[in-house]
C-alpha cells in the first residue's frame with residue numbers, strides 16, 4: 001500500500017513519550033492560522049512511499065526506542081490517509097513497537113476506526129475552546145474533535161491533549177481552564193500539553209506565495225506559559 005509523506009524524523013523527542021521516529025504525512029484539510037507546516041497541506045505533494053520499506057527503515061532505529069519510545073505519525077493530518085496509517089501501525093504492532101497518532105481528530109469514519117485498532121496513544125490537538133473559534137481560526141469544527149475524543153474514551157485509548165498558546169488568541173486563563181475541564185470530563189486523557197506558539201515559518205509561507213495570518217506575532221513569554229500551566233491539574237502535567 002502506498003501513501004504520501006512530507007518527511008521522516010529518525011529520533012524525535014517532543015511528539016510522544018521517549019525517543020521516536022516521526023512520520024509526517026502529507027495533506028491536511030484544515031487551515032489553522034498558526035500552522036507551521038503549510039507545505040504539508042497539498043495531498044498530492046510530498047513523496048510516495050510503500051508501507052513495507054517504511055517499516056524496514058523504522059526497524060533500523062528500534063534500538064533507540066528503549067522502554068517508552070516508538071513511532072509517531074503526524075502531519076499534515078494523518079487521518080486523511082487513514083488506510084495507509086492503519087496498515088503501517090498494524091505492521092509496527094506486529095513488531096512490538098509503540099504507536100502514537102498525532103491528529104486534530106477532524107474525521108470519524110471506518111478508516112479512522114481501523115487506525116485506532118492499532119494505536120497505543122493519541123496526541124489530540126484541542127486547538128480552541130469554542131466552535132466559533134474553530135470556524136474562524138482552524139476552518140474546522142470543535143464538534144468533530146470532541147466526537148473523536150468520545151470514541152477514544154469509549155475505546156479507552158490514552159490521550160494527551162495539546163493546545164498551542166497563541167498571544168491574543170488562546171492565552172486567556174478561561175481558555176486554559178476550559179481545556180482542563182475537557183481533560184476532567186474524559187478519563188482517557190492522561191496528559192495536557194500547552195505548547196508555546198513559535199513564529200518560525202514565515203519563510204515557508206512566503207515561498208508558497210501565501211500570507212502568514214500570524215505574521216509579526218510574538219511567542220508567549222516564559223511567565224505566561226508558567227502561569228497558564230499552573231491552571232492545569234497536576235495529574236495531567238507529569
Ligand code: SF4
Pocket residue numbers: 028029030031032034035036037038040075076077104
Ligand atoms: S491541522 Fe496541523 S497541518 Fe493541518 S493546518 Fe492545522 S496545524 Fe497545519
